[in-house]
Amino acid sequence: MSELSRRRVLGGGFAAAALASFERAGLARGLPRPVQEPEEWSNWSRSVSWRPRRVVRPTTLDEVVTTVKESAAVGETVRVAGTGHSFTPLCATTGTTVLLGSLGGVRTIDSEGATATVGAGAKLYELEKPLREAGFALETLPDIDRQAVAGAIATATHGTGRDVPSMSGLVVRATLVDGQGRVVECSAQKDPAMLSAVQASLGALGVLVDVTLRLVPKFKLHERTRIAPFDEVAADLQSLIDGHRHFEFFWVSDRDACLVKTLDPTDEPEDFERQDDEQGLTGERVGSSGKIFPSQRNRRFNEIEYAVDADRGLECWQEIRELMRGRHQDITWPLEYRTVAPEPALLSMAHGQRVVTLSLHQAANLEHGPFFDDAEAVFRNHGGRPHWGKMHSLQAEDLQQLYPKWGEFADIRGRLDPQGTFATPYMRRLLGA
Numbered sequence: 001m002s003e004l005s006r007r008r009v010l011g012g013g014f015a016a017a018a019l020a021s022f023e024r025a026g027l028a029r030g031l032p033r034p035v036q037e038p039e040e041w042s043n044w045s046r047s048v049s050w051r052p053r054r055v056v057r058p059t060t061l062d063e064v065v066t067t068v069k070e071s072a073a074v075g076e077t078v079r080v081a082g083t084g085h086s087f088t089p090l091c092a093t094t095g096t097t098v099l100l101g102s103l104g105g106v107r108t109i110d111s112e113g114a115t116a117t118v119g120a121g122a123k124l125y126e127l128e129k130p131l132r133e134a135g136f137a138l139e140t141l142p143d144i145d146r147q148a149v150a151g152a153i154a155t156a157t158h159g160t161g162r163d164v165p166s167m168s169g170l171v172v173r174a175t176l177v178d179g180q181g182r183v184v185e186c187s188a189q190k191d192p193a194m195l196s197a198v199q200a201s202l203g204a205l206g207v208l209v210d211v212t213l214r215l216v217p218k219f220k221l222h223e224r225t226r227i228a229p230f231d232e233v234a235a236d237l238q239s240l241i242d243g244h245r246h247f248e249f250f251w252v253s254d255r256d257a258c259l260v261k262t263l264d265p266t267d268e269p270e271d272f273e274r275q276d277d278e279q280g281l282t283g284e285r286v287g288s289s290g291k292i293f294p295s296q297r298n299r300r301f302n303e304i305e306y307a308v309d310a311d312r313g314l315e316c317w318q319e320i321r322e323l324m325r326g327r328h329q330d331i332t333w334p335l336e337y338r339t340v341a342p343e344p345a346l347l348s349m350a351h352g353q354r355v356v357t358l359s360l361h362q363a364a365n366l367e368h369g370p371f372f373d374d375a376e377a378v379f380r381n382h383g384g385r386p387h388w389g390k391m392h393s394l395q396a397e398d399l400q401q402l403y404p405k406w407g408e409f410a411d412i413r414g415r416l417d418p419q420g421t422f423a424t425p426y427m428r429r430l431l432g433a
């Protein structure tokens, strides 16, 4: 990390007060914290806990096959857990919890085809160095890079960018073990429909063992962050989205201010960093994409996120703004606003549609229910699709209205998991029996 120049350009007043709001929400850069394995299994925010009958840590493809067959034979459910960063009970089971931490790593890099095959249990942050050393990078990453590759793919985890897909959009091939313990190879050449289903499959089609990801030549990013009032960002929104490869903002209701963040490719020298406030929230820096994309989240929270058609983003934000400046003034956490390009993954929030995503947060130890319920009503009015890994109340009958290829996914699920080996009560509620 380069030496920071502590040039203080913001002074007091509006911007400084707004910075305090963002700092309270834990957005300042800090050190990553390890995710611990509690005795009773729970997710990152501790909103979900479960006691599996057994926890299996396969080290080979054959061990994954054996595990699934054993469970299927006794009619027990199997759920893979990545790093448990989902806020919903996707990983919970009373049957078998599968952990693929030993099936990680970058296995091969095809320089000519610009792809890498990685173990499904690899953490996103583990990919950066080997890919960079081979001259490559991932086109996008989410806010944090602690998730497992397969966990991120399974829920169509995304970063931001008008023309940038989610992590699911990077998947060009995968090996999975289906609900009967059969090894299935998926690729666009073999079966494009199956690949589109597997690209965002919620662990409902099988245990992903390895995936092949599309790469881009390694690149550097210039990050700029600044505080701007609501009116300015609302007025310039489309030109900000169009004018930067990666654009997002965090808006806080108490100051009606945005922390605007843009990331653009650059050839400038690396390791430049200028911090404009003491908390490290505003300023500029240049570095390799894998270093610049991810942030740290140092305070635990719960989150709801919906994707709405890109044309409805501003209106939707304005309605949420009214909610947060009216009935829910107690919520001090920011709204995060991002964009995702359309992509073929059947159950991606951005399936066939350019979307804006709006995320709302509340501290993990505080009540989120009434706020999330009211916000969800706004999102649903705009035809929004919920993020699979974040809190929502939708069930299969609601969700099937939102996804034009729902039936295609259901058929593939029927073929790959006819006995319901991956179908816990929560998964049945979500995807149907």
Ligand SMILES: Cc1cc2nc3c(=O)[nH]c(=O)nc-3n(C[C@H](O)[C@H](O)[C@H](O)COP(=O)(O)OP(=O)(O)OC[C@H]3O[C@@H](n4cnc5c(N)ncnc54)[C@H](O)[C@@H]3O)c2cc1C
Residues within 6 Å of the ligand: 044, 045, 079, 080, 081, 082, 083, 084, 085, 086, 087, 090, 091, 100, 120, 121, 142, 143, 144, 146, 147, 148, 149, 150, 151, 152, 153, 154, 155, 156, 157, 158, 159, 202, 203, 204, 206, 207, 208, 209, 297, 387, 388, 389, 390
């Ligand atoms: C602090 C924080 C920041 C976040 N930032 C973002 C963000 O910027 N953008 C975004 O879109 N989301 C974000 N999320 C949500 C998160 O990225 C998703 O919930 C993601 O799915 C979590 O990955 P994971 O490895 O923890 O998976 P888990 O939560 O453990 O599992 C998610 C799903 O993946 C399945 N799965 C995992 N491994 C496999 C496998 N090998 N085979 C088959 N299925 C598998 C599980 O069964 C489950 O259905 C964030 C969450 C937190 C807590």
